[in-house]
Amino acid sequence: MAIPEVKAAPAAPVKTQKPERKPDPCIVVIFGASGDLTKRKLLPALYHLEQAGLLPKEISVVGVARRPLEATFAPDMKEGIIAGGGVDEKEAALAPFIEHVQYHAMNFDDDAGYAGLNELLSSIDKKNGTKGNRLFYLATAPEYFADIINALGKHEMNKPAKDKPGSWVRTIVEKPFGHDLESARKLNDDVNKVFDEDQVFRIDHYLGKETVQNILVFRFANGIFENVWNRNYIDHVEITAAESIGIEGRGPFYETAGALRDVVQNHVMELLSFVAMEPPVSFEASAVRAEKVKVWKSIQPIHPADTVRGQYGPSTVDGKQVVGYRQEDRVHPRSQTETYAALRLEIENWRWAGVPFYIRAGKRMAKRVTEITITFKQPPLSIFKDAEGKGAEGIRSNVVSMRIQPDEGITLRFGAKLPGPNMSISPVNMNFSYAESFGASSANGYERLLLDAMLGDATLFAHRDGVEATWALITPILEDWAKNPIKDLPNYPAGTWGPPASDAMLKADGRKWRKL
Numbered sequence: 001m002a003i004p005e006v007k008a009a010p011a012a013p014v015k016t017q018k019p020e021r022k023p024d025p026c027i028v029v030i031f032g033a034s035g036d037l038t039k040r041k042l043l044p045a046l047y048h049l050e051q052a053g054l055l056p057k058e059i060s061v062v063g064v065a066r067r068p069l070e071a072t073f074a075p076d077m078k079e080g081i082i083a084g085g086g087v088d089e090k091e092a093a094l095a096p097f098i099e100h101v102q103y104h105a106m107n108f109d110d111d112a113g114y115a116g117l118n119e120l121l122s123s124i125d126k127k128n129g130t131k132g133n134r135l136f137y138l139a140t141a142p143e144y145f146a147d148i149i150n151a152l153g154k155h156e157m158n159k160p161a162k163d164k165p166g167s168w169v170r171t172i173v174e175k176p177f178g179h180d181l182e183s184a185r186k187l188n189d190d191v192n193k194v195f196d197e198d199q200v201f202r203i204d205h206y207l208g209k210e211t212v213q214n215i216l217v218f219r220f221a222n223g224i225f226e227n228v229w230n231r232n233y234i235d236h237v238e239i240t241a242a243e244s245i246g247i248e249g250r251g252p253f254y255e256t257a258g259a260l261r262d263v264v265q266n267h268v269m270e271l272l273s274f275v276a277m278e279p280p281v282s283f284e285a286s287a288v289r290a291e292k293v294k295v296w297k298s299i300q301p302i303h304p305a306d307t308v309r310g311q312y313g314p315s316t317v318d319g320k321q322v323v324g325y326r327q328e329d330r331v332h333p334r335s336q337t338e339t340y341a342a343l344r345l346e347i348e349n350w351r352w353a354g355v356p357f358y359i360r361a362g363k364r365m366a367k368r369v370t371e372i373t374i375t376f377k378q379p380p381l382s383i384f385k386d387a388e389g390k391g392a393e394g395i396r397s398n399v400v401s402m403r404i405q406p407d408e409g410i411t412l413r414f415g416a417k418l419p420g421p422n423m424s425i426s427p428v429n430m431n432f433s434y435a436e437s438f439g440a441s442s443a444n445g446y447e448r449l450l451l452d453a454m455l456g457d458a459t460l461f462a463h464r465d466g467v468e469a470t471w472a473l474i475t476p477i478l479e480d481w482a483k484n485p486i487k488d489l490p491n492y493p494a495g496t497w498g499p500p501a502s503d504a505m506l507k508a509d510g511r512k513w514r515k516l
């Protein structure tokens, strides 16, 4: 039986927001400009920002990559914006944005290439009035991060030019930031030898998603939820980051990553910190980051028995044959890389002691859904024992589910009296839908974060302490898994909810994953 639903609607007319200030004139330099991320996410994001009137008139984008492209890589970019931005080709009025974009072909290890890039940037400053402000975006494979940073330092592109007082230089570094704790520390050291910490913006695009930021608004801008947001009222928390897609041709990358490195160490840990953190003293970068780090440092070392890994095998999904992970392009036929990871963890602080957090992330799962579920404790005593309808599973537990994507929104489930002469109870949902309340949004997370970086606001970016704290949690699991290969891979068919061991982990605690 479908659960009846009550809708939440905006209590006041919704006004379109404009940020309080526009970024300074600047040049955005994207290393890795011919890559997948630039095409599908970064250029569409910049295009949308310009369309929304959020960029300064004097903006330039310089794409840097190895392959020779036309001086203006317009066709590629147009295709990317249309595919990634969901715009109709006819409507895609790419001018004037496209005129702001140039391409500089070079190899990342080519010293002369950086000298040429520096000259190009100076000439753009003169022509376009970009005033020496630079945002370097490292959208390349992580093995190049340190080399590019060092080269920028060597060519003195890491600091504002002396003849441009008041100008700024910043760098955005893509994920994965390191491969384990040791490499993350080394990369942090390398980056901080060249750039001061306040110039560094370590990006996690989940923090740019409206629904992720809304977790903090839900908790800290409302008076009623925070009072029950603790061990006295909450039974357990689930975080699911399920993708229906596979590895999308990224075999060489994914073979060195796996689900734990690819999404758990970063996206899922960020979600967890927003759900669990104490109220920061303000919404300023240092205050928010400090509270996040406290959460990660309070997590007890995760025991191998509280971890599950999986790998998808071939299957038929929606009538289509889907290959298993080991049959994907450039994947080892006996690969041990996990495409699914589930963990059970506890946060040992006064708020959360004794509350289990169950997290799972995977590729080729039954559907694409990222959701946080807070299940509250049942009332200590039920005076309506005979009235709870049969099959109304979990009716006595209130549940708050935060849908990060898709169908973004928040649902509160509670029990209501069924109309009629008997005292019968049924679960109902009170639902807030972003799209219904505020209309569709084209934002993919990158828009907000690119804008923030141009504005110099680091609140939604990771700090070196945070990156190291999450790697400190994940690295022992990776080491344990590397030492103990498993024999029964693949252990879940594509298009399902992961390996049976994941259900068993919750069953051992008398719980089950919420049906999504």
Ligand SMILES: NC(=O)C1=CN([C@@H]2O[C@H](COP(=O)(O)OP(=O)(O)OC[C@H]3O[C@@H](n4cnc5c(N)ncnc54)[C@H](OP(=O)(O)O)[C@@H]3O)[C@@H](O)[C@H]2O)C=CC1
Pocket: 031, 032, 033, 034, 035, 036, 037, 038, 064, 065, 066, 067, 068, 106, 107, 108, 109, 138, 139, 140, 141, 142, 174, 175, 176
């Ligand atoms: N793709 C995605 O959805 C996401 C990606 N990321 C991260 O973004 C980063 C980039 O990923 P993605 O775009 O997928 O990677 P791609 O492999 O698609 O792109 C890599 C880019 O780097 C360039 N490049 C590689 N080697 C050199 C070199 N020696 N000299 C100059 N240019 C070089 C390539 O240029 P050329 O081809 O011309 O050689 C290409 O432009 C990674 O860190 C990834 O983890 C993060 C989140 C999502």
Ligand SMILES: O=C1O[C@H](COP(=O)(O)O)[C@@H](O)[C@H](O)[C@H]1O
Pocket: 175, 243, 262, 263
């Ligand atoms: O960083 C990554 O994230 C994507 C998932 O991002 P989403 O915004 O589509 O949820 C994931 O597919 C990719 O493997 C990973 O590198």
